[in-house]
Amino acid sequence: MQKLNSSLVNSDFSFLEDLSVQKYPENLPERVIQFGEGNFLRAFADWMIHLLNKQNLFNGRVVVAQPIKEGLADMVNEQDGLYTLLLRGLRDGKPVEEKEVISSISRCINPYTQWDAYLKCAEDPLIEYVISNTTEAGITFDKEDKFENQPPTSYPGKLTSYLYHRFQCFKGDTTKGMVIIPCELIDRNGDNLKKAVLQYIELWNLPQEFAQWVVENNHFLNTLVDRVVTGYPRDEIKEITASLGYQDSLVNTGELFHLWVIEGPKELAERLPFHKVGLNVVWTEDMTPHRTRKVRVLNGAHTASVPAAFLYGLETVGEMMDHEVMGKYVRQIIQDEIVPSIDLDKNMLVDFAHAVVERFQNPYIKHYLLSILLNSSSKFKARVLPSILEYHKLNGRLPQKLVFSLAALIAVYKDGKIDGTGMQAIRDAGEFVMKDDVWALEFFAAAWSNFDGSQQSAKAVAELVLKNTRLWDKDLTETAGFTDCLGEYLYKITTNGMQKTVAELV
Template sequence: MMETLNRKLLPSIHTPGLEIGPQKEYPVKVMQFGEGNFLRAFIDWMIDKSNEAGKFNGMVQLVQPLPQGTADLINAQDGLYTLILRGMENGAPAEYKRIITCVKGCLKTDSDWEAIVKCAVSPDLQLVFSNTTEAGIEYKPEPYTPGKTQVTYPAKLTSLLFERFKAGQKGLVLVPCELIDKNGSTLRDCILRYAADWKLGAGFENYVKEECAFMNTLVDRIVAGYPRNEAADWCNKLGYQDNLIDCGEIFHLFVIEGDEKYRAVIPFAEAGLHVVWTKNQTPYRSRKVRFLNGGHTSSVLAAYQAGFDFVDQMTGDKLFGNYLRTALFEEVFPTVQLPDDEKKAFAESIIERFLNPFANHQLISISLNSISKWQVRVLPSLIDYEKINGKLPKVLAFSFAALLSFYRGTVDAAGNWSGKRAAGAYPIRDDAEKIAFLNAEFDRLKQSGDYEAFIRTVMARTDFWGMDLNTIPGFTARAAADLRSIDELGITPAVEKLLEK
């Protein structure tokens, strides 16, 4: 039986082609909220590479912000895991394997709050990274509970920064990686609202404004995560058991909008990584969010219901590949304010990345928190297309009905929601209140058969979509017709009918 990856095992590992990050125990300079696949394949990889280049020399303390997560697995492996990056380079397959060694371990907010506070007030700490999905950076009124964890991520951070302020420690550089516009500025605004709610004082508010720095960022790397179907083979090749193998593509881009004086604190570019410092990330964000992320969110929920499991399968299929290309080249394309040749090249690169045969990017993993993702990734293109052309984009509009169809399901005694497709049940992972609301409306639809009334009610939830979607000309009727088509024909025939128009 193979030994599970741990620090003591490292000196005995001699797998050909396997890189092993620095094994020196550096001080913890980073607190990271989110222990999931993306940050481990993106930020922690960058820190590991920067340590190797002698540019950072710091460790990362992961924090699991939710009750469920991978903290126990991470701690069982002393923070170590293998990252596998695969893709095409210069027209040929390429693969890189690396044991990431910069992670100290993982603490849980619901059981390790005292240890998290201790880390937060450490004089060695410089940076806070996060990826709590688009739904994570939000303000929801809640009471201050000193000595215990708060509910929302910004409230947790407010509490920790207040402890750091009281301890007389210098401010931190906060680098959110959530895919919302002006993520750093939004996080700062949420923290200041909590500070005011909790009456933490003008001194603390000035500390947040003047001594802490909030970067606006854009991240880009497709991360598939744990290669469930290949894991046993990978462990045999590596020569050790790794329950946290993480897989992603080779391509990476990190755009940071902020004062370049913080380059010394975030020295990723100096380590040779693809990092862009800019005074305006908007063009980068619009291009990436609308084409790549919008391409995902507008297509995967329909494709998953049709029986596809992976992005490359969906993209390579004649029907759903056409569905995706229609969304990108005909509907998103005119809404991005960049030269046509640049947009065309970027859109084509997205198709190439989606077709990456090594990515194993699961559609079901992309489905997480699709309500907030659709609002951020798809809705802006839909609105702009309608304004430009005086009509709705058929695929982007259809993706709304496909989202609703995906969210139709049942709940078990533990409060877990699941939907059903021909291949069996699947998890619906989003805010439980949102899922419950949609399914209560589906129950009413089943009784009434009134699709327009159902859509009108759902679209009116401004807390879901950031606006009343009924105000978009023709969208209520279109979404009702699309959902009826899915229900009466099935998802694949409905897509076929859509593309015939």
């Protein structure tokens, strides 16, 4: 069976009626340098650029820089940058699968072995965009990083070297700045990346004129990205290869839903006209409402529902959504308590909430509840607590199911024993390892240590948790009724069990 590459794509693909294939665009110039060759960007930004190219709306390709020493550069180049993308999910309640060979990547450079080739890209006036996804830890400043390193160890360090080479090559030309679009999952990612670059300029004693050029002639855009990308389908690859009729080492999979919110000048939207091919890309002057919507509705629904579902005995999000009781619980949390707590346009929120439910039901994605439970205490503070407090402020009463969700989370830590950096815990379905900040694990273990099964003891656990300002940045016992309500739910869970308690709640 032939391997996917440019010669295969330029041959006759007519036998694959359900596969969208564009002829390999060898003559398109490189216009984007991308830091990161992983699954997410290939199923997100590179897919979008591919769709623009199909409509002659961008006419440019992506040269990828491998951000760490070990990566996929050789594999990407072996396939001439081509890969098959499978997008799968529910649309209006019906399963949908879209297949396409993506041809927006020209090549992949490994700066650890091809430093000169990497810097050569900075000399190309047509490469005017930077896109990155180097994980949440990628945008960091390392004071031990050195300018003479080839390459610097951090992504901001590599970007600083790139921009300085471009500045020198074009003698500070104000028209040769870059549009820099990070996709890392941190708040204000563009601002943080810009800050790190300026820190390197200072650390490395680079010219002040260069710092001024970076600030005045480069756009560092804040973004919000949203798409579940499940990556290489290891468990299905034999069947997929047989259906494709060729071998592809870079098959990538993801959900149908996508959202890219970019905070930047409106004129850039015309230079990157994603809206003209129907993509869900929003250019805005303030991304805060979009971030609030995603964090509170999508992430908040996950964080609020998963502890109860896990203790109930379920394993995946799909199981949770299909379950008669837990499925109802999740939908009620979103519709009755999260959406009403957010002071944004309700039509926008309801539409997004509908999409979230459909995404949670996606039969092609196996999202394990235990993996979502990772670092739950900090997630709860950012994603769910604001909904509880805002709901209370707006309605003068506590949202019962969201308070119950905190009780369910606290119950996850009950009877757990610290083991290294994790907690050996137990539920009715058996033992499991809970991962969280060690100090948080130690706190919850201590909070449960004197519990004797009584209602008063459950209230004492609730009070200890709510008073912990390290967890919540405030004393939550000051919120009227919170301690009593939380204590009551803890008592019911420990006395009657999760299944009976949730059934009564919904």
